[in-house]
Amino acid sequence: xxxxxxxxxxxxxxxxxxxxxxxxxxxxxxxxxxxxxxxxxxxxxxxxxxxxxxxxxxxxxxxxxxxxxxxxxxxxxxxxxxxxxxxxxxxxxxxxxxxxxxxxxxxxxxxxxxxxxxxxxxxxxxxxxxxxxxxxxxxxxxxxxxxxxxxxxxxxxxxxxxxxxxxxxxxxxxxxxxxxxxxxxxxxxxxxxxxxxxxxxxxxxxxxxxxxxxxxxxxxxxxxxxxxxxxxxxxxxxxxxxxxxxxxxxxxxxxxxxxxxxxxxxxxxxxxxxxxxxxxxxxxxxxxxxxxxxxxxxxxxxxxxxxxxxxxxxxxxxxxxxxxxxxxxxxxxxxxxxxxxxxxxx
Amino acid sequence: xxxxxxxxxxxxxxxxxxxxxxxxxxxxxxxxxxxxxxxxxxxxxxxxxxxxxxxxxxxxxxxxxxxxxxxxxxxxxxxxxxxxxxxxxxxxxxxxxxxxxxxxxxxxxxxxxxxxxxxxxxxxxxxxxxxxxxxxxxxxxxxxxxxxxxxxxxxxxxxxxxxxxxxxxxxxxxxxxxxxxxxxxxxxxxxxxxxxxxxxxxxxxxxxxxxxxxxxxxxxxxxxxxxxxxxxxxxxxxxxxxxxxxxxxxxxxxxxxxxxxxxxxxxxxxxxxxxxxxxxxxxxxxxxxxxxxxxxxxxxxxxxxxxxxxxxxxxxxxxxxxxxxxxxxxxxxxxxxxxxxxxxxx
Numbered sequence: 001x002x003x004x005x006x007x008x009x010x011x012x013x014x015x016x017x018x019x020x021x022x023x024x025x026x027x028x029x030x031x032x033x034x035x036x037x038x039x040x041x042x043x044x045x046x047x048x049x050x051x052x053x054x055x056x057x058x059x060x061x062x063x064x065x066x067x068x069x070x071x072x073x074x075x076x077x078x079x080x081x082x083x084x085x086x087x088x089x090x091x092x093x094x095x096x097x098x099x100x101x102x103x104x105x106x107x108x109x110x111x112x113x114x115x116x117x118x119x120x121x122x123x124x125x126x127x128x129x130x131x132x133x134x135x136x137x138x139x140x141x142x143x144x145x146x147x148x149x150x151x152x153x154x155x156x157x158x159x160x161x162x163x164x165x166x167x168x169x170x171x172x173x174x175x176x177x178x179x180x181x182x183x184x185x186x187x188x189x190x191x192x193x194x195x196x197x198x199x200x201x202x203x204x205x206x207x208x209x210x211x212x213x214x215x216x217x218x219x220x221x222x223x224x225x226x227x228x229x230x231x232x233x234x235x236x237x238x239x240x241x242x243x244x245x246x247x248x249x250x251x252x253x254x255x256x257x258x259x260x261x262x263x264x265x266x267x268x269x270x271x272x273x274x275x276x277x278x279x280x281x282x283x284x285x286x287x288x289x290x291x292x293x294x295x296x297x298x299x300x301x302x303x304x305x306x307x308x309x310x311x312x313x314x315x316x317x318x319x320x321x322x323x324x325x326x327x328x329x330x331x332x333x334x335x336x337x338x339x340x341x342x343x344x345x346x
Numbered sequence: 347x348x349x350x351x352x353x354x355x356x357x358x359x360x361x362x363x364x365x366x367x368x369x370x371x372x373x374x375x376x377x378x379x380x381x382x383x384x385x386x387x388x389x390x391x392x393x394x395x396x397x398x399x400x401x402x403x404x405x406x407x408x409x410x411x412x413x414x415x416x417x418x419x420x421x422x423x424x425x426x427x428x429x430x431x432x433x434x435x436x437x438x439x440x441x442x443x444x445x446x447x448x449x450x451x452x453x454x455x456x457x458x459x460x461x462x463x464x465x466x467x468x469x470x471x472x473x474x475x476x477x478x479x480x481x482x483x484x485x486x487x488x489x490x491x492x493x494x495x496x497x498x499x500x501x502x503x504x505x506x507x508x509x510x511x512x513x514x515x516x517x518x519x520x521x522x523x524x525x526x527x528x529x530x531x532x533x534x535x536x537x538x539x540x541x542x543x544x545x546x547x548x549x550x551x552x553x554x555x556x557x558x559x560x561x562x563x564x565x566x567x568x569x570x571x572x573x574x575x576x577x578x579x580x581x582x583x584x585x586x587x588x589x590x591x592x593x594x595x596x597x598x599x600x601x602x603x604x605x606x607x608x609x610x611x612x613x614x615x616x617x618x619x620x621x622x623x624x625x626x627x628x629x630x631x632x633x634x635x636x637x638x639x640x641x642x643x644x645x646x647x648x649x650x651x652x653x654x655x656x657x658x659x660x661x662x663x664x665x666x667x668x669x670x671x672x673x674x675x676x677x678x679x680x681x682x683x684x685x686x687x688x689x690x691x692x
Contacts, residue, residue: 006409062459064459072418073424078418078424092352094456094459095444096456096459096460097445099431113440113464290636291636291637294637294641295640296642
């Protein structure tokens with residue numbers, strides 16, 4: 001059996017990055033001519049076939065949508081997929097899913113693989129590493145070859161494509177205003193590092209809500225969690241950080257957490273320190289997943305409507321696939337969030 | 347653009363089922379010659395290309411594993427995928443995922459689509475509808491065309507392929523014996539309808555544990571939940587059924603639930619009826635997901651090691667793909683479960 005060589009193998013063989021191989025095969029001017037020729041010669045020798053999306057599009061439609069998401073053990077992404085599936089199935093499309101595991105290389109490899117004749121277009125949310133590297137060549141080149149992409153949740157301005165996002169800033173603001181109205185005087189935020197756009201926007205919403213109510217922002221009440229390690233241990237690290245936060249700032253009476261796992265962990269740590277929820281401490285999370293609904297007390301949270309995000313993304317993509325437009329256009333749809341009040345607030 | 351006709355479209359056009367089209371294209375004797383010819387003529391007219399897996403295998407390896415699972419909003423399946431991914435990535439394989447949404451037709455369509463040159467082999471868990479229909483032609487024909495399948499969790503004897511299962515019976519028995527040892531006298535089980543093999547096996551484990559300890563099985567303590575409706579409402583129906591169960595059998599002091607959502611719902615309903623956990627009622631679930639770890643009280647549960655199941659399945663498949671064996675052989679691997687004791691038992 002003749003094996004098909006992969007991008008990864010070429011990269012390893014020539015001791016360059018997967019991005020370099022990918023760019024060289026697409027003849028990107030970013031890569032030196034020398035390297036481009038070396039990569040192409042090697043690819044030819046080992047019978048690697050670069051994507052030829054345009055060609056495959058001319059010949060057939062697969063009626064399949066490719067989804068690429070950063071991780072699968074995540075309620076929000078599962079709900080988005082449900083929403084995509086429902087619309088896709090109704091319109092006679094199938095769905096296949098690839099995972100980037102928050103890795104840039106895996107994102108590139110998955111896109112190459114799926115774009116190679118298996119699908120008609122992509123719905124995707126970027127990996128954290130891609131956001132950090134700010135290397136978007138694989139998206140831009142896929143689009144320029146005629147295969148549409150719809151991005152959701154984690155998006156960047158630099159890419160011209162349809163986008164579906166939640167109003168992270170407004171959603172966060174709603175949550176923090178609720179805490180202020182409920183008489184919280186010292187509100188902490190548990191958020192991500194700034195390179196995650198949704199974390200950054202939610203932090204901004206927190207600051208704007210405080211400002212508009214003439215409350216000073218206290219930098220010691222902003223905890224930016226480093227979750228680059230996607231391991232189960234990082235919850236233990238978070239618990240330790242939260243314990244320190246509460247012990248050093250005993251007057252904290254409200255917490256806004258940018259995801260539900262952070263919020264649940266806040267409640268757990270606070271309870272261990274003898275704080276009653278919601279009497280001594282009110283907590284609001286973001287993302288309405290199973291944890292929020294089944295925790296004790298149940299969690300007040302900003303609901304993102306993941307299923308709706310998926311449904312809208314699928315509609316946008318199928319619209320692009322089925323109606324050839326004279327003009328190039330890109331839609332950005334903002335899905336409104338909703339504050340679901342439960343037992344963790346007064 | 348010339349559209350590629352899909353299985354579904356052919357089925358609709360000729361007013362037959364997707365299974366019939368699929369079987370007819372593969373020239374199955376189950377289908378009348380008349381229908382076979384009609385389907386084939388139609389498929390030819392509209393340029394449908396039936397799978398030719400054997401052909402594609404001769405020409406290349408994709409280094410990609412296709413996974414088909416019944417649903418995605420499910421912690422167990424997510425963990426299995428994580429396990430598959432880890433082993434696959436280490437060995438230079440990629441993974442793509444299709445969802446059956448518990449539907450036979452979608453399972454058939456997904457297999458056709460992926461088998462058509464995108465992947466080297468399958469790892470899959472059957473849909474509920476397939477188990478009900480007992481129509482396994484799509485698995486058997488894929489295997490007979492030379493594409494290996496590894497099944498996990500929901501498996502049947504009728505299919506000759508590698509299998510990875512948990513010892514559902516023994517796992518359930520362990521849980522119920524624990525309740526007996528903890529002095530529970532009236533132990534209820536919350537389980538699925540019998541056509542779900544894992545539910546049936548776990549119920550059997552419950553009965554065996556009672557028998558071996560000379561405790562009579564009381565049929566009114568066996569609640570078989572009808573969850574064919576995969577909707578969020580069915581939890582409300584379950585809550586009502588559980589309330590009736592507890593009111594009619596006030597002496598229940600132990601519950602074994604065959605999944606964690608049932609177990610969490612048991613605790614919720616029991617608490618509302620004024621029962622203290624674990625003092626008045628001890629509860630054990632199955633599947634160690636986020637709910638079990640983060641519920642209040644935390645849930646004692648039978649841990650299935652989903653990640654290990656995935657890892658073993660990937661190893662079995664890659665072994666088949668990379669080592670051509672003289673003999674046909676099939677492995678069945680049983681992954682041991684483990685009882686994780688937490689706060690919901692004494």
